[in-house]
Amino acid sequence: MRKNRSTNAPPPNHTDGSVVISKDVKQNINQIKQSLGEPFDFISKIYSFKHTAFALCYIDGLISTEDIELNVIPPMMDWFKENDSSRDYVIKDFKQHIQIPKKLKTTTEFSEVLQALLRGHVILFVQKGTEAFLVSDQRWETRGIEEPSSQTMVRGPREGFVETLSINSTLIRRRITNPNLRFKSFIVGEVTQTTVIVTYIEGLVNEEALNIAFQRITDCQTQKVFETGMLEELIEDKGYTPFPTLVDTERPDVVSSALTEGKLAIMMEGTPFALIGPATLISYFQTAEDYYNRFDLATFLRLIRFIAFWIAFALPATFVALTTFHQELIPTDLLISLAAQREGLPFPALVEALIMETVFEILREAGIRMPRPIGPAVSIVGAIVIGEAAVSAGLVSPAIVIVVSLTAISSFANPYYSIAGSARMLRFILMLFAASAGIFGIFIFTMIICIHLVSLKSLGQPYMAPFAPFSIKKQKDTILRFPLWWSKRKQRRNGEVLK
Template sequence: MKMKRRLKRRPTAGSEAKAYENIEVSQVVQENLEHLKNILGESMDVKILFFSDRPIPFVVCFIEGLVNKQQIDLSILQPIHDWQDGEEDVIPEKLISQIEVSSAVSKHQLFGHIITPVLKGQVAVFVDGANTAYTIPLEFFPTRGIDEPESQTTVRGPREGFIETLQINTTLLRRRISNPQLRFKSLQVGNITKTSVLVAYMKNKADQQVLNEVMNRLHNLDTEKVFEGGMIEELIDENGYTPFPTFQSTERPDIAAAALAEGKIVIMMEGTPFVLVTPVTFISFFQAAEDYYSHYDLSILVRLIRLLSFGISIALPGVFIAVTSFHQELIPPNLLISLAAQREGVPFPAFMEALIMEVIFEILREAGIRMPRPIGSAVSIVGAIVIGESAVAAGLVSPAIVIVVSLTAISSFVSPYYAFSGAARLLRFLLMVLAASVGMYGIIIFMLALFIHLCSLTSMGRPYFTSMAPFTDEQDDTMLRLPFWWKNTKFYKKWKSQS
């Protein structure tokens, strides 16, 4: 009889955590020392200092590189040593009171409540004769300076951007909103990473149902690791597959502050300069911070250009393929003769021409992003020009398709938010396939399906087309950006009272 070999199940990160989190702190400091060594292991950055020769033995545990070692010596070790050397009646209960730190000292009786603060940069102190351990926040590690955001640049406006440190990011928000209604709720996500997350909101502005929904989804996250806000965005999204983002990602404090003032929720995470704003609408991705720092007439023009550019970036290649392949009667005769002359000798149909050029441009785009900055833009620009001219000279594509693809690519960069332009990049290829298959009928079917899909989307329960459909009183800042004094007019106040 053949014996089936039973595979030994490997313990998960969650089971390893539960193995120590319910261990109680012992009154014998040597036992606590053994628990620390078993839990944290023999890692070079883990420092466990055992002072066994003192009247009251004690242990100090911290992670090197996350704490201020000089502050440990001055505020913890030196005061305890001086007190034990000069005090005759040395008792464990008084030892921890000698620590000279400005921050609060927390008491813990379970190792599960001690290890996580230590791994976040706090110092743990175990005292012989006491069944309570103490954690002291002495975090200190290098941070990046506050610079101008690179993903959302403006001609006019603040130059400050979020960085990877939560404490500094909350300060940037407090500087812009000096209001006691601004609140922050903290939690940790990721069974392994234990990533710190803050949820910011205005108590008197935010929708309580939306806030509760955000907190519930974050608390119920079942994942091992979280390193960036995009991972949280994907994990808590309530929609099925959609290429359109339902969270607004920004690294500008002024945009986050404006969202809070409008009653939205801002999700901030340790280790990334990007924060998430929810709920958002379709039109939110066409609104830039600079719209509110420039005169309203110029802002209206620029916003309309963004909407037009979004349509061009999705539909232009598909429309060109459909018209040149199926509906030549829609082209003026002189232009039709010119296009036919350009395509003479080209071995590929219009769809293959557009597909080849689109794929080449996507490759150049990714190469320009991944390459070093001084040469990345030069490679993408020069590469597009050289390859485009060479393809036309070799007779592989027509000059018209090079113009179409170039205009489409430029239009895709107009959107203020990179994630939203990515949706146009994906949908463009689908529309090209439909246009090459059934012509304008495929484009009409695609557009109808696209609008139905957008109308079905929600962002934390709020419809994606809010303020556009149904029509509400928020029209002063949707497709148009009306002047700020508009809200003080009698007409607006009357309309607001009737709606």
């Protein structure tokens, strides 16, 4: 009767009310089941030997059962066979003597037991012990390392991040074997309890940006975080901006390169995308492949990206401004051709451009959301069919179809989807300015955007660096990429450091 009262008695508490580990393993198991609501995937096994017993608890699917059977249970049984389990020192010195080839921690707090259990740890309770042993054995099905789908390249490594944080950190450690590489973990989300890691190289990182990142992640007040895009919105600088202020990437080589440049990276469990900060506008036009190719080819490709971004941003607005207000700027032969195309059309140039741009954005979004085998085909064929039908029906001119098509192709030339999305949104506003005041309206809106960009900050650092504030020394890797041997490096000669 005394034993039953002990088993069914409420768990012991600290003076602050928190539940502590019971000396009865069955009571601990019942407490876990009660706290988790009798989960179907909770597994508990009790092993008895001589005068004592121990219990293993875990969530099915989060751990490797083969490792438990090979690396945890046999050492436990050997320990009890070699020692008198009725003596107190067996429990007291358990952690120091037993040789389990896994990461082992102890706790007396039941809340820590629940958190460890849900994160893929094996919980070990020993009869008469007031501590729980947390055996790290996370092992679940993961996606294999593949080439990133959002940032493909011709030359360079084919590895990309996956949804498992431990694998992603390993991919970075393989590239940076510096002992100053640091990983600091946080828990974000009151409900989801998502693990977030900030990685940086101590001694190289921008300390101000690092402290700001730490503070903002710590101060996050949210119920759920599932992707780094949600975290980015929570920690970015205050004030609205259509431009991204943190670089997102799936590539470990991009993150590793950023860390060596004094930046930091933010990774999260459950997503292959990492955030890099502080970000600058120029960083969205640079790719890792720029450094794998010759400097002259890399410079040429960067210029192409800048031109493509400006076309995606301003070409439809320029067409509207020229055809509406500034026909004198168009060559005579081209003006006659455009006038002939527009004869009998029911809509002005602005409405034409808005209709065609909206239709293409719908087709683009439909192509992304549709099943992969038919999505690209539908978007391409749909654009061709709708464009030809609109021209044949006399709704739009052939020229606007060319302008919209060139604009759409140019938006795909940028290596980062986020900055291309900014151009896609802003060009609709720019078209309204062009239809209102022509080239002068384009100039006014462009100046507003430039002033806004200069005022932006990323983790407290200027967004337009190294142009504003201007730094002549940092112009070697902005629009142009100078040869790698051009940069000054520290050299040692007879024990003297030369710059």
